[in-house]
Amino acid sequence: MDSNKFTSAGAAHQNTTRQSNVDLKLKLNKFKMLPVTVEFSGGAELLCGNVKKHDVDLPGQQNKWQIRNLLVWIKDNLIQERPELFLLGDTVRPGILVLINDADWELMGELDYELQEKDRIVFISTLHGG
Amino acid sequence: MEESFSIEKLQEKLKEKIKEVERLKHLLKDLKESSCEPDLLRPKTECCRLQNLGPVANLTKGDIERYSRQLILPEFGVKGQVKLQSTSVLIVGAGGLGCPAAVYLAAAGIGRLGVVDYDEVELSNLHRQILHTSDRVGLSKSLSIVRSCYRLNSNVEYVPYHLQLSSENALGIIKQYDIVLDATDNVATRYLLNDACVLAQKPLVSGSALRFEGQLTVYNNNGGPCYRCLFPQPPPPESVTNCSEGGVIGVVPGIIGSMQALEAIKIASGIGSSYNQRMLLFDALDGTFRSVKLRPRSPACIVCGNDPSITQLVDYVQFCGSAASDKDQELSVLDQQFRINVKEYQAMLSRREPHLLLDVRPEVEMDICQLPHSSLNIPFATFNRDISKATRQVLQGIKDLARENQDSQHQQENSKSIDGTFMQLSHEEGNHRKKPSENDKFIPIDTPAVVCVCRRGNDSQVVVKKLQEELKMQLSQGELDRNQPDIKFVDIKGGLHAWARHVDSQFPIY
Numbered sequence: 206m207d208s209n210k211f212t213s214a215g216a217a218h219q220n221t222t223r224q225s226n227v228d229l230k231l232k233l234n235k236f237k238m239l240p241v242t243v244e245f246s247g248g249a250e251l252l253c254g255n256v257k258k259h260d261v262d263l264p265g266q267q268n269k270w271q272i273r274n275l276l277v278w279i280k281d282n283l284i285q286e287r288p289e290l291f292l293l294g295d296t297v298r299p300g301i302l303v304l305i306n307d308a309d310w311e312l313m314g315e316l317d318y319e320l321q322e323k324d325r326i327v328f329i330s331t332l333h334g335g
Numbered sequence: 336m337e338e339s340f341s342i343e344k345l346q347e348k349l350k351e352k353i354k355e356v357e358r359l360k361h362l363l364k365d366l367k368e369s370s371c372e373p374d375l376l377r378p379k380t381e382c383c384r385l386q387n388l389g390p391v392a393n394l395t396k397g398d399i400e401r402y403s404r405q406l407i408l409p410e411f412g413v414k415g416q417v418k419l420q421s422t423s424v425l426i427v428g429a430g431g432l433g434c435p436a437a438v439y440l441a442a443a444g445i446g447r448l449g450v451v452d453y454d455e456v457e458l459s460n461l462h463r464q465i466l467h468t469s470d471r472v473g474l475s476k477s478l479s480i481v482r483s484c485y486r487l488n489s490n491v492e493y494v495p496y497h498l499q500l501s502s503e504n505a506l507g508i509i510k511q512y513d514i515v516l517d518a519t520d521n522v523a524t525r526y527l528l529n530d531a532c533v534l535a536q537k538p539l540v541s542g543s544a545l546r547f548e549g550q551l552t553v554y555n556n557n558g559g560p561c562y563r564c565l566f567p568q569p570p571p572p573e574s575v576t577n578c579s580e581g582g583v584i585g586v587v588p589g590i591i592g593s594m595q596a597l598e599a600i601k602i603a604s605g606i607g608s609s610y611n612q613r614m615l616l617f618d619a620l621d622g623t624f625r626s627v628k629l630r631p632r633s634p635a636c637i638v639c640g641n642d643p644s645i646t647q648l649v650d651y652v653q654f655c656g657s658a659a660s661d662k663d664q665e666l667s668v669l670d671q672q673f674r675i676n677v678k679e680y681q682a683m684l685s686r687r688e689p690h691l692l693l694d695v696r697p698e699v700e701m702d703i704c705q706l707p708h709s710s711l712n713i714p715f716a717t718f719n720r721d722i723s724k725a726t727r728q729v730l731q732g733i734k735d736l737a738r739e740n741q742d743s744q745h746q747q748e749n750s751k752s753i754d755g756t757f758m759q760l761s762h763e764e765g766n767h768r769k770k771p772s773e774n775d776k777f778i779p780i781d782t783p784a785v786v787c788v789c790r791r792g793n794d795s796q797v798v799v800k801k802l803q804e805e806l807k808m809q810l811s812q813g814e815l816d817r818n819q820p821d822i823k824f825v826d827i828k829g830g831l832h833a834w835a836r837h838v839d840s841q842f843p844i845y
């Protein structure tokens with residue numbers, strides 16, 4: 206609309222509205238979905254319907270996604286049976302190795318690691334057969 | 336009746352003995368024909384002192400010709416060969432990993448090769464444990480391996496150990512070797528081997544395989560982490576699957592075992608391993624090899640850390656809560672009153688007692704063999720995934736069966752009636768039938784017993800227990816009619832394996 210029609214006060218008001226629209230957009234951007242790949246192997250895939258690779262969009266949230274949140278999300282959204290064979294307390298059960306982009310999660314900060322777009326998180330149940 | 340039963344039994348026994356005699360004849364013939372040294376005919380059953388493996392000064396003419404194709408590799412050369420021939424390797428586990436590892440180490444000319452296994456060759460081993468042969472079923476695995484390797488390369492010194500590695504004997508044996516290969520099949524022995532290798536300061540080349548996947552790491556080498564650095568806590572026993580339960584494609588341990596031999600050869604010859612602080616993940620279904628970086632040695636590790644609390648071997652079976660073998664464990668979660676043995680089930684079948692046979696094996700196994708009675712297949716996994724759905728399916732199966740029985744009853748009104756159910760026969764003989772109701776929540780009064788079966792009689796117990804608990808819960812929540820009779824669930828002790836052993840010797844065992 207023609208801004209000349211507004212009083213100076215109105216113009217000022219409009220400006221602030223515009224400003225907050227930008228803020229909102231920025232905020233929406235911050236909350237956008239986070240695409241990551243979650244993989245299971247070594248038998249851990251049997252807990253999620255025998256599907257190994259899951260390309261998922263994590264819902265946008267105010268705080269950054271950390272592995273600790275991802276674990277809960279996985280338990281609620283991907284694990285179909287016996288969640289106790291995936292999680293123990295707030296971390297993975299003994300015998301599951303977590304890889305973040307092909308590196309042991311211990312090298313990456315474990316539960317505190319902040320997920321980035323396109324990260325690949327792998328949960329490997331160690332094998333013992335021979 | 337009693338007498339014919341015992342004749343049957345005797346005939347069965349006789350058959351077994353004849354088989355045994357045949358097997359012994361085979362073994363004897365094999366032993367007579369083999370040109371093995373006496374040591375290779377008698378495996379060691381305890382730790383014993385070996386003479387030091389002297390350093391090799393020169394290669395003989397025979398050596399040079401035999402190993403020529405690796406001698407001309409600049410990375411390996413005569414230097415590598417001489418080191419290899421001065422090195423001793425201990426393979427723990429003479430199975431799917433141990434066989435390919437042993438054959439390549441022997442072929443390459445390792446100085447001394449020790450092979451530890453407490454087990455004997457079985458027919459179901461042969462698809463992956465490729466150094467054993469059909470006529471060696473029943474022979475010690477460690478003996479079988481070294482005799483196959485001896486034919487390939489008699490220059491190697493072989494030491495077969497027919498024993499279970501334990502906290503008592505492990506250090507004594509391991510101390511006498513330079514490199515150790517973990518080719519075992521169970522968690523407890525893996526922790527035992529790790530700790531022993533840390534205490535004896537030996538590199539541990541560790542392999543494992545299951546289904547279509549394999550893993551490989553070298554522990555405790557060049558300052559890298561040990562198994563406990565990675566896995567301070569053992570996995571819960573119920574999360575651990577072995578090859579006889581989960582299955583395995585033979586080539587997968589073949590590939591991982593070969594890689595173990597390769598890494599051992601690289602360490603022995605001075606090239607060094609590529610898998611210190613790294614793990615190889617092989618996925619045969621995807622056809623992918625992935626190598627991932629592991630954490631470094633943990634200063635807090637209780638065995639290899641800066642202030643270790645484990646300074647001698649402990650009780651690993653207790654630590655892991657699981658046995659130091661991959662033999663099938665017999666569960667006992669169900670009360671005896673809810674169990675029948677295979678003979679009792681056979682009698683049920685011959686009395687034609689109506690019952691629902693609930694087979695809880697995975698779908699794929701239903702194609703292998705089934706008991707001679709129509710069955711409802713609801714895989715064990717379904718009971719874990721969705722117990723209420725599985726229970727609904729079972730209840731539906733009972734209803735269908737009751738209706739069928741009712742129909743056939745009407746048709747043969749005058750013929751001898753197959754009265755009563757298993758449940759009724761055992762508790763309330765001569766009960767009169769009522770028509771099945773159309774009400775979904777109603778279970779007919781002449782409910783057949785549910786007989787639950789699986790391969791070995793473990794899952795079947797768990798399922799019966801789960802069904803009993805679920806129905807009890809549904810009853811208490813008013814989801815089921817309170818007036819309906821209890822459904823008697825039983826499981827068949829020992830499952831199909833027991834059926835094959837005690838009822839039908841022609842029934843396949845897998």
Ligand SMILES: [Zn+2]
Nearest residue numbers: 561564636639
């Ligand atoms: Zn350690």
